Structures are given as C-alpha cells and as structure tokens.
Amino acid sequence: MxxxxxxxxxxxxxxxxxxxxxxxxxxxxxxxxxxxxxRNRVEEMLSISEGLDPDEIIATLPPRSGIATRRIIAINAVMAGCKPEHLPVLVSALRALNSPEVNLRGVNATTHCVAPLLIVHGKAAKDGDYNSGLGAFGPGNVANAATGRAVRLILHHVAGASPGIGDASTQGSPAKYSYCVAENLDFSPWGGYARSEGIDAESAVTIHCGEAPHNVHDMESSEPSRILDKVASAMTSWGQNNAPISQGEYFIALCPEHAATCASNGWSRSDIASYVFNKATVNVGEARKAFELRAWAPWQHALKDSDTMPMTEKPENIKIFVTGGAGKHSCVIPSWGMTKSVTVPVAP
Amino acid sequence: MEIYTPNGNTGEPERSLSPPLPLLTGLSLGILDNTKPNAGVLLDRLADRLSDRVGLKIGLTETKNAALAAPTEVLNTLSKEVQVVLTGSAD
Structure with missing residues (x-):
C-alpha cells in the first residue's frame, strides 16, 4: 500500500x-x-532505493498513528543530516520499531527516560561509515549522529512523540536527541550479534528501548569475573525499571579489551550472560520494600523475603555486543521494561 | 524555497470522546485502574463521591498495566457490565 x-x-x-x-x-x-x-535533497536521499515505491508504507507509529512511508523517512533523514547510504538502515530501524513486541506506544508515551537505541551490524555499518570504534556512542561521526537523530525526528514528527503531547518523559534524556552505535564486528570474539539472535544477513539493525548507558570501568583485571562483577553491579541499582519489571532486558556493550579478556579465558556470550544473571541479584525482601508495584514473573512472587533473585527473569534477557575502541570502559543499557528488543535484516 | 512537511498522514481517524451522558442517576459505574500508585485511591474516592451525589451504582473494578493497552477481554467485560467507566492515571 x-x-x-x-x-x-x-x-x-x-x-x-x-x-x-x-x-x-x-x-x-x-x-x-x-x-x-x-524536493531535490529528498529525491537524492531516495536515489539509494531506486525502483522501490517511495510512498510505500514502512511503519504506522503510535501514539499519533503516523504513517512512515519511505519518502517521509527520507524527508526526516535529510533534516537530520543523513546521507543516502544511511536510508536503508533508517528504513530498517523503522520496521523494527513497528514490531508489536517493542510496544512503541508505551515507549513513546511513558514518563520514563527511555529512548530507542539503534545498533547497526555488519556490512551496512561499513558501507555507511558508522563508528564502531573509539567514541562509538558519540560525538563526532555523521552516520551515528544523523541516523540516531533521524529516528528521533521521525518519532517526534510522525509518531507524535513530542514532549508534553505524546511523550510524557519526566526529565527527558540526552539519548532522545540521537542514540545510534555500530557493533565492532572486527573485535567481537564471538561473531556478530545479529547472527547470535538468529538473523542470517550480511547487515542488520537492532532496536533496544532503554536508558542512556551506565558506565562500567575496569582498568586492571585479567579475569573475566572481576570485570563482570562490575557489570553486575551496574545492573543492580534500584532506580532502573528492570528492578520492578522482571521481563526487562539488559544490553551489555563490551569494549574490545573487556571482550578479549573474556574470550581469551574461554568465555562465550552465553557464559557471560549466565554469569551476570547469577551475579546481578538482589534480596527479595529489600525488593518488596522498595517497590509496591512489581511486574514479576509468577515464580518470583513465590520467593521468600530472605531469598535472593536475579534482576531479570532469565539469562536470555541479557544481550551482549562489542563496541568501542582502545581503553577499558564498557557499559550497561537497562531496559524501559515493558518492551523487547528486535533485530531485523537491513533492507531498503 | 519549497520544502516538504515532515509529519505525513495518520493511519486511523482521530478518536473522539463519547458524548456526555445526560443523566448519571441509576447507571452502573466501573473502574479501570491502571495500577499506578494512588490511581486506585483516587478512582475509588471519585466513585464514592459520584455514588453519593448522583446515585451511580458502583459495579466492578478491573485493572491493567499502565504501560500496556487494556486487554480486549477487560474492555469487553466493562462494556458488558457497566455504563460508565472511570479511568486515568495518578502518581
């Protein structure tokens, strides 16, 4: 249509x-x-998808039920400063945002500071000159900055997620200006993230609706456990929505050096997820004291106050990818909670 | 210079509120509590006041997660059982 x-x-x-x-x-x-x-700039933007209908509906975005056609996406891409090679990434990001499990209506309308993080994987990251190295979360790279900004402009203009109208975020977030990063595939010891999620494509994008990054600093450890204990610590603060919402995911963006330390000690992605799942735990009684409203799994409600429990209901909710350059800082990106990440192939 | 507008069309017609009921007396009242802190307190008190002042009969209370749309079965139950629904958010 x-x-x-x-x-x-x-x-x-x-x-x-x-x-x-x-x-x-x-x-x-x-x-x-x-x-x-x-008109000329938008036509030039659309030239990358020659032969495809510019007015094809890519997504219908709540709360405004705004229709994002390829042309509307291109208009906002121009406004944000994107280049034509970024358009397929942006169009694919809109397809991911349109997935029901993202719950975009809630993401846009909540009082929480959530913003959709766009992660670019594979060939599209190279072709579009996305930064997956030093300073990957910004600033300074056109592709990351402009594509992330275009996502926000589309949510603002098309979805109606305007502060005070369709976006009730109490304090907003710097991540709501632009939130796009590329996976550092060259330094990912376990291969690409998208493939680990079952997406067999040379290029893919992931949308994870979460908070701005929480830093994890470890300059000195040669043991994975010492690094990952700090990751677990960053996952267990009471202020995160993950604390009362057990279905919430965590994205752990490991820097190449932390990833290499884990991999050289024989740890796989799932080993890391299992470790931090078991390590990022809280006392059940303290959790009950902290939150009267708890969106927990049934088994968590059955726990005794003296028990400990993980911050998320299963290890599969802990997602790991590599990004960044030299240095020993990784980060944890907690979830808004009532949302699931989505990975899709890049398609124009 | 000529530029495109960035909003695009909307996919659904604008929804409007139901017309106000001319008389509440004798109608049954339901509550859709979104489980935000104090939402239930606020809605219960409002329901009590309305019941005292205009003779609404308080019927059932349903709950939903504030972050999700009300499930269809909850909406069906309310539309079958009551004629007026109080809902809203509070923190």
Missing part, C-alpha cells in the same frame, strides 16, 4: 532564519538547526 506525496510549504525568502522560525512555530525539529528538506 502507498500514500500520496506529502504536502509542500513555500518559504518566500528561503533564508535559514525563516526556515527555523517556521519549524519552531510548527513544533518541528529537535531544537537544533536542521537541513531544509527540499
């Missing part, structure tokens, strides 16, 4: 000030300067 071409607006003088004033008046943009989505 496809839709008609979006409306066009005339900007009489065509100055940047006039453009930004118009966007401000209409509540468009993220507060930063934008690139004017002229």
């Amino acid at each position: 496809s839709l008609d071409t979006p409306e066009m607006l005339e900007i009489p003088d065509g100055t940047e000030n006039e453009l930004h004033e118009l966007f401000h008046q209409r509540g468009w943009g993220d507060g930063l300067p934008i690139i004017a989505p002229t």
Whole structure:
C-alpha cells in the first residue's frame, strides 16, 4: 500500500532564519538547526532505493498513528543530516520499531527516560561509515549522529512523540536527541550479534528501548569475573525499571579489551550472560520494600523475603555486543521494561 | 524555497470522546485502574463521591498495566457490565 506525496510549504525568502522560525512555530525539529528538506535533497536521499515505491508504507507509529512511508523517512533523514547510504538502515530501524513486541506506544508515551537505541551490524555499518570504534556512542561521526537523530525526528514528527503531547518523559534524556552505535564486528570474539539472535544477513539493525548507558570501568583485571562483577553491579541499582519489571532486558556493550579478556579465558556470550544473571541479584525482601508495584514473573512472587533473585527473569534477557575502541570502559543499557528488543535484516 | 512537511498522514481517524451522558442517576459505574500508585485511591474516592451525589451504582473494578493497552477481554467485560467507566492515571 502507498500514500500520496506529502504536502509542500513555500518559504518566500528561503533564508535559514525563516526556515527555523517556521519549524519552531510548527513544533518541528529537535531544537537544533536542521537541513531544509527540499524536493531535490529528498529525491537524492531516495536515489539509494531506486525502483522501490517511495510512498510505500514502512511503519504506522503510535501514539499519533503516523504513517512512515519511505519518502517521509527520507524527508526526516535529510533534516537530520543523513546521507543516502544511511536510508536503508533508517528504513530498517523503522520496521523494527513497528514490531508489536517493542510496544512503541508505551515507549513513546511513558514518563520514563527511555529512548530507542539503534545498533547497526555488519556490512551496512561499513558501507555507511558508522563508528564502531573509539567514541562509538558519540560525538563526532555523521552516520551515528544523523541516523540516531533521524529516528528521533521521525518519532517526534510522525509518531507524535513530542514532549508534553505524546511523550510524557519526566526529565527527558540526552539519548532522545540521537542514540545510534555500530557493533565492532572486527573485535567481537564471538561473531556478530545479529547472527547470535538468529538473523542470517550480511547487515542488520537492532532496536533496544532503554536508558542512556551506565558506565562500567575496569582498568586492571585479567579475569573475566572481576570485570563482570562490575557489570553486575551496574545492573543492580534500584532506580532502573528492570528492578520492578522482571521481563526487562539488559544490553551489555563490551569494549574490545573487556571482550578479549573474556574470550581469551574461554568465555562465550552465553557464559557471560549466565554469569551476570547469577551475579546481578538482589534480596527479595529489600525488593518488596522498595517497590509496591512489581511486574514479576509468577515464580518470583513465590520467593521468600530472605531469598535472593536475579534482576531479570532469565539469562536470555541479557544481550551482549562489542563496541568501542582502545581503553577499558564498557557499559550497561537497562531496559524501559515493558518492551523487547528486535533485530531485523537491513533492507531498503 | 519549497520544502516538504515532515509529519505525513495518520493511519486511523482521530478518536473522539463519547458524548456526555445526560443523566448519571441509576447507571452502573466501573473502574479501570491502571495500577499506578494512588490511581486506585483516587478512582475509588471519585466513585464514592459520584455514588453519593448522583446515585451511580458502583459495579466492578478491573485493572491493567499502565504501560500496556487494556486487554480486549477487560474492555469487553466493562462494556458488558457497566455504563460508565472511570479511568486515568495518578502518581
């Protein structure tokens, strides 16, 4: 199914000030300067998907039920500063966001500070010049910054996730400006993340709706357990939604050096997940004292106050990928909770 | 200069609120509690006040997770059992 071409607006003088004033008046943009989505620029953006219907519906995004066609996605991509080679990644990210298990209505509308993290895997990351090395979470790379920003602009313009209207986030988040990173496949000792999730494609994207990264610092350990104990510590603070919501996932973004320490000691991805699952635990009585509202699995409700329990209901909720450059800082990205990550192949 | 608008169309017609009921007296009232802290307290008190002042009959209370849409069976039960529903959020 496809839709008609979006409306066009005339900007009489065509100055940047006039453009930004118009966007401000209409509540468009993220507060930063934008690139004017002229017909020529949007056509150039769409040139990467030549032969495909630009008005094909890619996603219908809540709470506004806004329809994201390939052209609407391209318009927002231009505004964000994307290049044409980023469009297939962005279109695929929208397909992932449209998956029911993401629960985008809740993600957009909640008071929590959640933002969708977009992880780019495989050939698309190389082709689009996404940064998976030093400073991967930013700033300084056009692909990461602009694609992440385009996701936010689409959520704002098309999904209606505007602060105070469709986005009730109490404090917002810097991750709501742009939140995109590439997997460092060259330094992933266990192969690509997407393949570990059963996606057999040369390029893929993952969407994980979570908080901004929580740092894990370990400069000195040659034992995986000493590093992963700190990962577990970052997973067990009471302020995270994972604490009262047991279905919540964790993404652990290991830096290459921490990943190498784990792998050289014979630890696989699932070994790491199992270890931190068993290590990131809390006292059940303390959890009950901390939260009256608990979205726990049935078996957790049956536990005694003196028991300990993991922060998430199964090890499979702990997802591990490698990103970053030299140095010994990894991070944990807790979940909003009532959402599941989705990985899809990149397709234009 | 001419630019595209970035919003696109919407996929569903805008929903509107049901028209207000002319008289509440004698109707049955249900509560859809989203389980946010104090939502139940607020809705129960509101229901009691309405019952005292206009003679609504308090019927059943259903609950839902605040982060998810109400399940269809909950909506079906409410629409079958009561004529007025109080719902909303509180923190």
